[in-house]
Amino acid sequence: MKQFLKPSTQLSPLPAVIITACDKEGNSNLMTAAWTGIVNSTPPLCYVSIRPERFTYHMVKETMQFAINLTTTAIARATDLVGVIGGLKEDKWAKSGLTPTKASIVSCPLVEESPISLECVVREIMPLGSHDMFLAEIVAVAVNEEIINKETGRWELDSTSLLSYSHGEYFSQGDYLGHFGFSVKKKKD
Ligand SMILES: Cc1cc2nc3c(=O)[nH]c(=O)nc-3n(C[C@H](O)[C@H](O)[C@H](O)COP(=O)(O)O)c2cc1C
Numbered sequence: 001m002k003q004f005l006k007p008s009t010q011l012s013p014l015p016a017v018i019i020t021a022c023d024k025e026g027n028s029n030l031m032t033a034a035w036t037g038i039v040n041s042t043p044p045l046c047y048v049s050i051r052p053e054r055f056t057y058h059m060v061k062e063t064m065q066f067a068i069n070l071t072t073t074a075i076a077r078a079t080d081l082v083g084v085i086g087g088l089k090e091d092k093w094a095k096s097g098l099t100p101t102k103a104s105i106v107s108c109p110l111v112e113e114s115p116i117s118l119e120c121v122v123r124e125i126m127p128l129g130s131h132d133m134f135l136a137e138i139v140a141v142a143v144n145e146e147i148i149n150k151e152t153g154r155w156e157l158d159s160t161s162l163l164s165y166s167h168g169e170y171f172s173q174g175d176y177l178g179h180f181g182f183s184v185k186k187k188k189d
Contacts, residue, residue: 013164021059022108032083049131069114
């Protein structure tokens with residue numbers, strides 16, 4: 001039996017990422033975001049929805065650039081922290097202990113402790129109501145060398161448990177269940 005509730009944003013799990021951004025003077029900030037995702041493969045397009053009252057919002061609007069930094073259990077506390085305090089009053093880099101590192105194309109920094117960062121250039125801003133959606137092109141991907149297997153070149157993301165966010169709670173990555181297409185793969189005799 002199902003209970004039918006009023007409409008709300010009950011999609012889950014979502015990633016809990018850290019958005020990094022900077023202004024034209026080079027001052028940078030970081031904030032947590034769960035309203036983010038991929039919307040197209042070629043060209044690689046993504047979005048992040050940010051409330052206009054966030055300090056980060058004005059930086060993204062000013063430079064039309066940002067980065068999406070994936071998060072792990074190792075930085076779970078810092079991920080939550082940069083999502084509950086405001087960069088207008090606090091130096092969130094110092095407070096969180098996260099380290100800014102240079103990106104390859106965008107001017108804002110990436111989070112050194114993040115295993116994968118997506119450098120993004122905004123293509124369109126869509127005011128939707130509570131949030132503005134920044135539709136952006138992923139112009140570069142930065143991967144921490146520690147997660148790349150030197151022999152196979154494979155990204156070993158299982159070595160760095162990625163965070164997800166479900167109904168207000170954070171979770172680490174669960175058990176490995178199979179790879180893309182495993183449901184139709186024929187078993188070898
Ligand atoms: C798990 C989590 C997810 C969040 N997702 C979003 C989001 O998608 N969009 C948004 O505008 N704020 C989101 N927030 C809130 C901002 O991260 C928070 O208001 C932050 O303090 C803004 O920082 P700033 O004012 O320095 O930009 C989220 C917070 C948390 C903890």
